[in-house]
Amino acid sequence: MNPATHSVFNQSPPLIDTNLFTSDLALVDAVRREGAAWAIANLEEFGRLVGSREAIAWGSQANEFTPVLRTHDRWGNRIDEVEFHPSWHEWMRLSVGARLHDLPWMDPRPGAHVARAALFFLASQTESGHLCPISMTYSSIPALRREPHVAAIWERRILSGQYDPRCRPATEKTGVLIGMAMTEKQGGSDVRANTTRAVSVDDREYLLTGHKWFCSAPMCDAFLVLAQAPGGLTCFLLPRWTPDGTRNRFFLQRLKNKLGNRSNASSEVEFDDAFAWRIGEEGRGVATIIEMVTHTRLDCVLGSAALMRQAMVQALHHARHRSAFGKKLLDQPLMRNVLADLALESEAATLLALRLARAFDRRQEEGPFQRIATAVAKYWICKRAPVHVGEAMECLGGNGYVEESLLPRLYREIPLNSIWEGAGNVICLDVLRAMGKEPEAVEAFRAEIRLGSDTRLDEFVRTLDADLARPEESKARRTVERMALALQASLLLRHSPSALSDAFCASRLAGDWGRAFGTLPGIELGAILSHAAPPTE
Ligand SMILES: Cc1cc2nc3c(=O)[nH]c(=O)nc-3n(C[C@H](O)[C@H](O)[C@H](O)COP(=O)(O)OP(=O)(O)OC[C@H]3O[C@@H](n4cnc5c(N)ncnc54)[C@H](O)[C@@H]3O)c2cc1C
Numbered sequence: 001m002n003p004a005t006h007s008v009f010n011q012s013p014p015l016i017d018t019n020l021f022t023s024d025l026a027l028v029d030a031v032r033r034e035g036a037a038w039a040i041a042n043l044e045e046f047g048r049l050v051g052s053r054e055a056i057a058w059g060s061q062a063n064e065f066t067p068v069l070r071t072h073d074r075w076g077n078r079i080d081e082v083e084f085h086p087s088w089h090e091w092m093r094l095s096v097g098a099r100l101h102d103l104p105w106m107d108p109r110p111g112a113h114v115a116r117a118a119l120f121f122l123a124s125q126t127e128s129g130h131l132c133p134i135s136m137t138y139s140s141i142p143a144l145r146r147e148p149h150v151a152a153i154w155e156r157r158i159l160s161g162q163y164d165p166r167c168r169p170a171t172e173k174t175g176v177l178i179g180m181a182m183t184e185k186q187g188g189s190d191v192r193a194n195t196t197r198a199v200s201v202d203d204r205e206y207l208l209t210g211h212k213w214f215c216s217a218p219m220c221d222a223f224l225v226l227a228q229a230p231g232g233l234t235c236f237l238l239p240r241w242t243p244d245g246t247r248n249r250f251f252l253q254r255l256k257n258k259l260g261n262r263s264n265a266s267s268e269v270e271f272d273d274a275f276a277w278r279i280g281e282e283g284r285g286v287a288t289i290i291e292m293v294t295h296t297r298l299d300c301v302l303g304s305a306a307l308m309r310q311a312m313v314q315a316l317h318h319a320r321h322r323s324a325f326g327k328k329l330l331d332q333p334l335m336r337n338v339l340a341d342l343a344l345e346s347e348a349a350t351l352l353a354l355r356l357a358r359a360f361d362r363r364q365e366e367g368p369f370q371r372i373a374t375a376v377a378k379y380w381i382c383k384r385a386p387v388h389v390g391e392a393m394e395c396l397g398g399n400g401y402v403e404e405s406l407l408p409r410l411y412r413e414i415p416l417n418s419i420w421e422g423a424g425n426v427i428c429l430d431v432l433r434a435m436g437k438e439p440e441a442v443e444a445f446r447a448e449i450r451l452g453s454d455t456r457l458d459e460f461v462r463t464l465d466a467d468l469a470r471p472e473e474s475k476a477r478r479t480v481e482r483m484a485l486a487l488q489a490s491l492l493l494r495h496s497p498s499a500l501s502d503a504f505c506a507s508r509l510a511g512d513w514g515r516a517f518g519t520l521p522g523i524e525l526g527a528i529l530s531h532a533a534p535p536t537e
Pocket residue numbers: 179180181182183186187188189190214215216217258261266416419420421422423424425426427429
């Protein structure tokens with residue numbers, strides 16, 4: 001800087017070397033309450049690591065130096081590999097080492113899904129892209145278990161806790177990762193339209209021919225895929241290398257040029273008599289792979305809640321340090337309202353995400369609740385997040401629109417959670433399906449809402465009950481939105497300071513609110529803000 005031209009002042013300092021776990025009171029409380037108090041020390045350490053200057057730098061680099069497809073080697077042999085920047089591998093090593101990809105399966109004690117959810121929530125805030133293969137690997141295990149002889153071999157490799165980035169046969173590797181490929185050119189939501197064909201070699205082994213239009217993290221070691229077998233749509237595990245040690249006939253066509261999620265590679269792929277093992281019975285493909293989809297939907301919820309948290313913290317940090325018109329932004333009444341509204345939405349998302357994770361820990365007892373709450377939370381939190389992050393970006397003014405602020409990366413990433421693993425409408429229709437097929441799921445959902453006590457919630461539930469009694473397809477978004485709001489209000493009433501639950505009920509349930517963030521009725525904004533991020537952050 002040339003001191004003769006200007007000096008730099010009134011810029012907020014970088015938000016680095018903060019502990020993303022200990023600074024998040026709602027998360028710490030939720031982890032304890034939802035059954036993972038035993039993981040607190042580990043989460044404290046992980047929160048420090050992922051908030052460190054070094055991890056933040058890896059996140060920026062992995063998104064700046066994006067993956068490159070290498071279809072052939074220098075001699076013209078097909079290799080179908082993707083090359084990543086070293087910073088991607090650092091993140092993968094960190095997350096696999098912390099067992100984000102397998103904790104509840106490796107150490108299935110009560111609260112393991114909650115502990116893993118909190119780890120996922122923390123990592124998402126600094127680098128989301130690498131969590132795609134992490135999430136798919138975590139989610140693959142319940143589906144793989146439908147075929148015990150395959151699970152016995154692959155589960156051991158997944159649970160090694162080692163990240164081995166080499167493209168080698170799984171038998172030679174210290175650890176493996178699993179992807180998923182269902183979507184084809186002609187249909188993603190409606191997988192029954194899949195045209196990839198499977199021909200059996202013997203009872204368990206098949207050859208697959210066809211294509212997949214989206215296949216993310218193609219450097220995974222095997223993929224759960226759907227294909228049409230003689231008995232109907234069937235699930236398979238398709239490895240990158242065949243059992244005889246040759247490259248499988250799995251051909252990467254190109255990488256997608258995506259809006260965000262740029263550190264991660266998403267490919268188009270073709271199979272030409274590619275070797276695969278059948279998972280589950282022929283004709284039961286959707287029922288088999290849905291186990292995987294259910295768990296990745298939990299991660300969509302966690303990922304969106306995490307990005308809301310990070311965007312809100314960045315906004316709050318900026319407002320604490322930046323002055324305009326003679327005051328810190330944080331002391332400007334209108335900015336306080338915007339920030340408090342963002343903080344409220346973020347806390348409601350965190351509480352719901354962690355409560356949902358607990359239902360995954362307690363599927364024996366809470367199966368019906370888990371089934372319907374996964375879809376409700378996936379719809380609503382992923383739907384709220386893009387608007388939320390956009391508003392947080394505006395709190396930083398022009399700086400928020402500039403890449404180094406992190407907000408542009410969050411903003412590009414955030415719509416994805418709403419699209420993949422079931423886009424908004426598809427998820428709402430899934431809620432209606434659950435209502436029709438499993439009335440006990442609606443009952444469990446109602447019972448959970450009733451645990452919160454407030455007259456505004458009672459009134460809201462009374463009108464919601466009318467929707468639940470006669471669900472209509474064209475009104476499904478409205479119904480699901482109201483289910484989510486009632487559940488979030490119930491959780492806030494039970495577990496958050498009254499300033500938050502009161503503001504939530506007044507605004508989101510009783511309608512004392514505008515259509516943009518920053519329109520709270522003005523109650524106890526200070527208490528909401530100090531709860532969102534303690535002064536030390
Ligand atoms: C970055 C990225 C990575 C991805 N990675 C993978 C991957 O690794 N593996 C994989 O298998 N897929 C992957 N996908 C694909 C993703 O899961 C699909 O795009 C998604 O499921 C939607 O399918 P579609 O694109 O075919 O849209 P469509 O199914 O054509 O849906 C289009 C729209 O119509 C709506 N819609 C559909 N049916 C109905 C209905 N009955 N009533 C009302 N509305 C309806 C949907 O909600 C959606 O808004 C990825 C996608 C992206 C963007």
